[in-house]
Amino acid sequence: MKNNRICELLGIKYPIIQAGMIWCSGWQLASAVSNVGGLGVIGSGSMYPHILDEQLTKCKAATKNPFAVNVPLLYPDIDKLIDIIIQHDVKVVFTSAGNPNTWTSKLKSHDIKVVHVVSNSKFALKAQAAGVDAVVAEGFEAGGHNGREETTTMCLIPIIKGAVDIPVIAAGGIGSGRTMMAAFALGAEAVQIGSRFVVSEESSAHPNFKQKLLETKEGDTTLTLKSITPVRLIKNAFYEQVREAQERGADNNELIRILGRARAKKGMFEGDMEQGELEIGQVSASFKKIQPAADIVVEIWQEFIETKKQLAELDTDI
Amino acid sequence: MKNNRICELLGIKYPIIQAGMIWCSGWQLASAVSNVGGLGVIGSGSMYPHILDEQLTKCKAATKNPFAVNVPLLYPDIDKLIDIIIQHDVKVVFTSAGNPNTWTSKLKSHDIKVVHVVSNSKFALKAQAAGVDAVVAEGFEAGGHNGREETTTMCLIPIIKGAVDIPVIAAGGIGSGRTMMAAFALGAEAVQIGSRFVVSEESSAHPNFKQKLLETKEGDTTLTLKSITPVRLIKNAFYEQVREAQERGADNNELIRILGRARAKKGMFEGDMEQGELEIGQVSASFKKIQPAADIVVEIWQEFIETKKQLAELDTDI
Numbered sequence: 363m364k365n366n367r368i369c370e371l372l373g374i375k376y377p378i379i380q381a382g383m384i385w386c387s388g389w390q391l392a393s394a395v396s397n398v399g400g401l402g403v404i405g406s407g408s409m410y411p412h413i414l415d416e417q418l419t420k421c422k423a424a425t426k427n428p429f430a431v432n433v434p435l436l437y438p439d440i441d442k443l444i445d446i447i448i449q450h451d452v453k454v455v456f457t458s459a460g461n462p463n464t465w466t467s468k469l470k471s472h473d474i475k476v477v478h479v480v481s482n483s484k485f486a487l488k489a490q491a492a493g494v495d496a497v498v499a500e501g502f503e504a505g506g507h508n509g510r511e512e513t514t515t516m517c518l519i520p521i522i523k524g525a526v527d528i529p530v531i532a533a534g535g536i537g538s539g540r541t542m543m544a545a546f547a548l549g550a551e552a553v554q555i556g557s558r559f560v561v562s563e564e565s566s567a568h569p570n571f572k573q574k575l576l577e578t579k580e581g582d583t584t585l586t587l588k589s590i591t592p593v594r595l596i597k598n599a600f601y602e603q604v605r606e607a608q609e610r611g612a613d614n615n616e617l618i619r620i621l622g623r624a625r626a627k628k629g630m631f632e633g634d635m636e637q638g639e640l641e642i643g644q645v646s647a648s649f650k651k652i653q654p655a656a657d658i659v660v661e662i663w664q665e666f667i668e669t670k671k672q673l674a675e676l677d678t679d680i
Numbered sequence: 681m682k683n684n685r686i687c688e689l690l691g692i693k694y695p696i697i698q699a700g701m702i703w704c705s706g707w708q709l710a711s712a713v714s715n716v717g718g719l720g721v722i723g724s725g726s727m728y729p730h731i732l733d734e735q736l737t738k739c740k741a742a743t744k745n746p747f748a749v750n751v752p753l754l755y756p757d758i759d760k761l762i763d764i765i766i767q768h769d770v771k772v773v774f775t776s777a778g779n780p781n782t783w784t785s786k787l788k789s790h791d792i793k794v795v796h797v798v799s800n801s802k803f804a805l806k807a808q809a810a811g812v813d814a815v816v817a818e819g820f821e822a823g824g825h826n827g828r829e830e831t832t833t834m835c836l837i838p839i840i841k842g843a844v845d846i847p848v849i850a851a852g853g854i855g856s857g858r859t860m861m862a863a864f865a866l867g868a869e870a871v872q873i874g875s876r877f878v879v880s881e882e883s884s885a886h887p888n889f890k891q892k893l894l895e896t897k898e899g900d901t902t903l904t905l906k907s908i909t910p911v912r913l914i915k916n917a918f919y920e921q922v923r924e925a926q927e928r929g930a931d932n933n934e935l936i937r938i939l940g941r942a943r944a945k946k947g948m949f950e951g952d953m954e955q956g957e958l959e960i961g962q963v964s965a966s967f968k969k970i971q972p973a974a975d976i977v978v979e980i981w982q983e984f985i986e987t988k989k990q991l992a993e994l995d996t997d998i
Binding site: 363364366376482501502514516521524535540544547548549581584585645648669674678679 | 681682683684693694800801802819820821828829830831832833834835836838839842852853854856858859861862863864865866867898899902903927928929962963965966984985987988991992994995996997998
């Protein structure tokens with residue numbers, strides 16, 4: 363897209379970014395999105411350092427276009443991840459869940475573009491001050507880990523846009539050309555889409571999870587575990603244990619014990635639809651089919667153009 | 681607006697509807713909005729039948745344009761309200777919080793247009809089947825009473841638009857021309873705006889409440905009392921009592937006792953900012969000033985046209 367700061371910054375054709383997601387976005391998905399002209403993102407949050415190393419080697423072999431890595435800043439071995447990213451000459455890093463001051467200058471000294479994910483204007487201003495190139499503003503409807511203030515995409519994007527000078531990428535509730543155009547109306551210059559790419563052929567989500575998402579309806583996800591770290595997931599048997607414990611006033615220790623270890627892997631990667639943690643956004647209620655990632659990008663772009671045409675035809679001479 | 685089903689249905693110039701709100705939207709506000717060419721709505725939920733009667737007499741004296749009444753269908757004396765509305769020859773009724781089958785046919789037999797407020801596609805389809813003329817689809821970010829499924833405006837509007845044939849009016853998070861255009865991108869044919877009109881000169885909200893809204897920031901509202909009836913309000917001392925009780929697993933009887941009687945009146949109408957219930961939407965974080973309602977309508981419309989122009993100029997030839 364011409365005259366678009368995000369396309370210029372990241373060297374991409376479409377202002378469509380595939381969100382880095384744990385257990386769902388490896389090299390196959392990232393390279394498929396980058397090859398068609400969006401920005402593919404490898405989600406390193408569920409990878410040991412040596413796995414990320416392998417993934418980057420494979421991704422570079424599969425695409426000549428820019429791709430990115432998402433790094434949760436609270437990752438225990440983060441220094442190892444950062445070193446691997448620099449060694450592989452990755453062009454773009456998305457950081458989330460932590461302080462953007464810690465790694466931004468090191469990444470930028472290696473000529474890596476840095477984008478930080480935020481859920482309010484205070485963190486957006488902090489990220490801008492830390493020198494990041496753009497922010498992702500993620501609303502309450504987004505899947506996975508989410509802000510405590512519960513500000514929705516409709517309310518968040520205009521606030522962040524009004525607060526910062528760097529470009530704003532909208533996330534949360536976006537999975538179509540119509541929602542992408544809504545984000546642009548609100549002031550976004552690009553969109554980050556996670557959930558819709560989980561039901562791509564190339565995502566590493568378990569087939570059970572992809573199938574489950576085709577059956578997901580309004581109200582089937584919820585933001586829970588707010589006293590530990592808020593996360594949006596599908597209501598299943600695991601969630602019911604959490605809900606029951608919360609309703610009787612269980613403390614965080616008990617909630618952490620119920621959560622246990624590797625719940626997200628069990629659900630999203632191993633396919634246990636009842637005892638696994640199934641992170642996904644509200645927009646999953648709109649999913650109709652499993653498609654190649656490239657088709658998703660092109661379909662969204664075409665609907666975006668069609669919506670632009672419809673809005674231009676609105677008769678506002680009154 | 682030409683070729684707009686809501687403007688044609690309701691006989692209004694701008695597809696901008698002022699939401700009927702308890703304690704804030706009497707005849708002064710409704711007539712001011714209707715006079716400028718939007719649809720003013722009297723919120724009858726906080727009115728005794730004889731008060732509504734007076735309000736309708738005054739509203740008709742203050743405007744020759746169509747205006748509406750919002751009726752919560754769970755109102756105890758609803759048959760009296762409906763009779764008064766029919767006697768006054770009101771042209772449009774917005775119904776909410778109840779079964780649209782109960783009153784729609786009676787209202788329509790008196791040539792009254794009926795619009796029902798919903799928060800999911802199941803209720804939208806039920807309302808359409810009951811014969812209503814349009815639905816308001818209201819997202820999680822909206823102020824006051826709200827749906828249990830927490831679907832945000834960004835996710836809800838495309839789902840409802842895809843489910844029904846009657847026109848969809850978007851509500852929740854809308855208070856500007858940009859957000860109005862986002863709603864149109866999502867498929868809405870009009871918008872319903874509540875919170876922004878609370879800070880109009882003509883709203884009957886207490887001056888303390890209006891002032892408080894100019895200071896409200898992101899994260900200052902929350903959806904609470906979900907086990908009784910979900911309501912979005914400002915976090916104050918009253919809310920802290922509710923939160924503390926909920927965290928230790930208090931039952932509904934205790935929550936109802938804490939809520940007590942007339943909390944909303946105490947806050948929004950009488951000005952007690954700590955012990956009152958202060959219902960408002962997330963969009964209140966964007967409010968800058970108290971203005972005449974007519975200026976709000978015109979400002980939103982002008983920004984809507986400006987946003988339309990900006991979107992039309994996006995260079996999508998790639």
